[in-house]
Amino acid sequence: MERSKAFTLLGLSENATSDDITDALDQAVFKVRDQFLRGAVIPKLAASRVERCVLLSDVAQTLGVAALGAPVAVPQTLPLAETLEGVVRGHVENVRRCRTAMASTLDPDSVAQLGHMMANLQSEYMKAFLQHTEPMVNEDHHEAVPAREEADWMALLAAIRAHEEGPGGGALLQELVRKERARMGAMVSSTAPAPH
Numbered sequence: 086m087e088r089s090k091a092f093t094l095l096g097l098s099e100n101a102t103s104d105d106i107t108d109a110l111d112q113a114v115f116k117v118r119d120q121f122l123r124g125a126v127i128p129k130l131a132a133s134r135v136e137r138c139v140l141l142s143d144v145a146q147t148l149g150v151a152a153l154g155a156p157v158a159v160p161q162t163l164p165l166a167e168t169l170e171g172v173v174r175g176h177v178e179n180v181r182r183c184r185t186a187m188a189s190t191l192d193p194d195s196v197a198q199l200g201h202m203m204a205n206l207q208s209e210y211m212k213a214f215l216q217h218t219e220p221m222v223n224e225d226h227h228e229a230v231p232a233r234e235e236a237d238w239m240a241l242l243a244a245i246r247a248h249e250e251g252p253g254g255g256a257l258l259q260e261l262v263r264k265e266r267a268r269m270g271a272m273v274s275s276t277a278p279a280p281h
Contacts, residue, residue, distance in 0.1 A: 091147040094140060106150050114139055114152060114191045121185050125235035127272060131204035137232050138197035145193065154190035161199060165209060169217040170245045176210040177238050211269040218262045230268035236261055 092099050095109040117134050124130075145152055160182035163175040180203060187199045244258040 086143045086147045089227060091144040094144050100162075103150060105144050106148050110141060110145055110148075110150060110193075111191050114138065114193050114196060117141075117200075118187055118191065121187060121196070121203065125233050126180060126203050126207040127232045128208050129272070130203045130232075131200050135197045135200045135204070137175060138193040138200065142193040142197065142209070152190075152192045154192050154195075156192045156195045157186045157190045159202060159215055160186050162202075162206065163214050169214075170242060170249075171246070172210065172213045172217055173238060173242055176206065179206050182206050208273075211273055215266060215269055215273065218266060221259060222266065228267070229271065230264055232268060232272050236265040236268075241265070 089099065091191050092101065095101075095106065095113060097105060097109055101109075116172060117137050121131070141152075160177045164181065165172050166175050182205070183203045187196055190196065241261050242260050248255050248258040
């Protein structure tokens with residue numbers, strides 16, 4: 086990468102000091118990391134954020150500055166379980182582990198690696214969730230649900246438990262499942278490869 090492009094990506098002029106460069110780099114990585122830590126994991130958005138971190142890593146190398154925070158290890162993840170409750174619980178724990186690791190660094194390579202991992206975990210989770218919940222709904226007609234409006238996992242787990250413990254919890258679970266299926270269905274179809 087050319088130095089002029091690296092400075093432009095940080096919004097700096099070429100006479101910026103090394104402190105200015107380090108501050109701008111840290112702020113840029115912090116902004117991307119914050120989006121991963123706070124928002125719903127949306128694979129397409131995650132991919133663009135990962136790409137941004139890769140660019141920021143190139144900027145750091147080109148300008149000879151080190152990011153704030155050392156690289157972090159990739160956390161061990163849980164395999165997806167056989168039950169719907171297990172799938173939801175496992176996914177929540179896996180995302181929590183990634184976010185905990187990510188929160189401890191501003192290293193662009195680590196943020197990129199963990200962000201990529203979170204996107205993959207989300208894609209696997211969505212496929213498993215859609216598969217597990219297919220028999221629960223008669224039809225998948227639900228108004229469009231924005232990708233960022235992820236179901237509250239605590240409410241979802243409570244509805245799953247209420248449904249498993251006896252009659253009466255099915256209506257709430259079906260509504261949560263329908264809404265989440267609508268949200269996920271749109272994301273899965275937008276990330277599917279185009280037919281040739």
